Amino acid sequence: MRRLDASDPGFAAEFDALVNDRRESASDVSADVAAIIARVKAEGDVALADYTAKFDRFDLGASGWSISKAECAAAYEALAPGLRDALNLAATRIRAYHAAQLPEDRDYRDTAGARLGARWRAVDAAGVYVPGGRAAYPSSVLMNILPAKVAGVERIVMMTPTPGGETNPVVMAAAHIAGVDEIWRVGGAQAIAALAYGTNRIAPVDVVTGPGNAWVAEAKRQLYGVVGIDMVAGPSEIVVVADAENEPHVIAADLLSQAEHDPTSQSILFTDDGDFADAVAAAVAHVIPTLSTASTMQASWADNGAVIVVPSLADAIPLCDRLAPEHLELAVDPAEADALFAKVRHAGSVFLGRQTPEAIGDYVAGPNHVLPTGRRARFSSGLSVTDFMKRTSFLALDEASLAAIGPAAVALARAEGLPAHALSVQNRLK
Known part of the structure; x- marks a missing residue:
């Protein structure tokens, strides 16, 4: 533990060292993760089964790939009443807070008469990673799935490892409360790759969120662009x-x-x-x-x-x-x-x-x-409903509004050496 005093002559240098201290994992897992991603992309379910047997000591083929909604409902019913009430209170408050974040569409006319606006829509599918073992947190299930639900995502997929086949009943109960659509017993970088590229069993998603170890974080980093991600935490x-x-x-x-x-x-x-x-x-x-x-x-x-x-x-x-x-x-x-x-x-x-x-x-x-x-x-913010949504701008011109702003577009297109751009506008100007 460091004890610093702003009145000390060396404080500025000591505080700089604190600010610049890098606490990220010292191990470089990028090459290992890249190999896992490549294999999942090429081999799909075969690779997932192999990695699950290797890392989680669990045979997906013999024991089952997924956790059913019925199993989650049973876990919920079996919870101690106090814990069940606590999860429901958390869910109610998280749901309400994120509902207040929902953005509004805009549709208006500007001074030139152009109709302009933006429309928000949810992504089609989202994947949520939930760690297994010691770091299995039901609160993270609620915090990741409920904003996606509020945003209007139609398909929400949860990936969670089950080391030795063991499931966490409180995590399953939280998944029941949140209303997840699919739960797959797959973890690690291979789970993120499956969400990004899809396999015969697991359809791909558009956005991946949720915490994980260094391999999971690196997989999200490498697959950003194939899918959207919340952040690399x-x-x-x-x-x-x-x-x-x-x-x-x-x-x-x-x-x-x-x-x-x-x-x-x-x-x-x-x-x-x-x-x-x-x-x-x-x-x-x-x-x-x-x-x-x-x-x-x-x-x-x-x-x-x-x-x-x-x-x-x-x-x-x-x-x-x-x-x-x-x-x-x-x-x-x-x-x-x-x-x-x-x-x-x-x-x-x-x-x-x-x-x-x-x-x-x-x-x-x-x-x-x-x-x-x-x-x-x-430069970034916490997870919100907008991480599961995208904004589409739109515009509509009539003859008058095109006449008002079109000549400027023609001039700029010509200045940039793009004559087809200029012609596309010029052809419509009277």
Whole structure:
């Protein structure tokens, strides 16, 4: 864990090192992923069965390729009532938030009399990747599938590995709630390739979303253009801006909520009180051994944790913008949180006030928890309904509006040395 103080002479260089720290996987899997993609494209289901037997120790031919809707419904009914209610609450809130994102079509006439506009339509099919094993998160099922449903996607396909044939009943229940159309027992880069190119069993999709390991992320990167993707996500991040009015153990838990995801996750505290900074660091050290994810948190906090003391909390905001974090907590009084938020330019999602922990956004708040990492919040946004839609512009001219703007098009076409363009317009001008 690094402790930085903005008043120290070497702070600028130390903070630069923190900003530029690359926490992506050091292993280069691009060649392996390219080979997997090429084989799936060439061999289809045969390659998928081979890779599933190799990596997941599961025989698709003998045990079945898919998980049925009936199996998902049964998993839902078998859930403990409290957990079932929690999933339904999360789904209701996620669905409502994303329904409010639906864009409106536009259709209007401009001053030249031209009819102009844009029309939004959902893609035909979307694929959602859901990791298996330890990282099997039902919340990610809801966060990825429900926006696609709200957008109007007619076919939603879920790909999830089932190591040793084991399924996660809570993930299956979440798939039932979300209303997924197909679930295939295929994981890894091969699953992304199948979604992109299709096989005899699995029809291709138009957009692929969802988290995964380095192989899955690299497959999405390589197949972008064949299909649309949500993003290439890296390790989780949280930045907390907090004053000394907070309880140190509360802020410590907020920092650890992301540290427990992965040893490469990053947790950073900004505060204007040095004693509070030390108290939070001590609380982190105290809490870690008490939780089941201690080994992951310890590695993450030791390698990527930071506590930064600044002259004022307002001074923290430009530094936060340089980090462009996935999650930003402003753990201060509501009025101050709003004032600080007004100055924030770059963050995936912002949590305002002392009673808004980042973890609430991972589950039941409503906004999507699929967010840009690795400083990508400088130029990209979290998953939304528009990731499952595309906008088509349209225009219509009559003789008068063509006469008003056509000559300019002819002049520009000739200037660019494209005489057929010019002729296409000129032929219609009276």
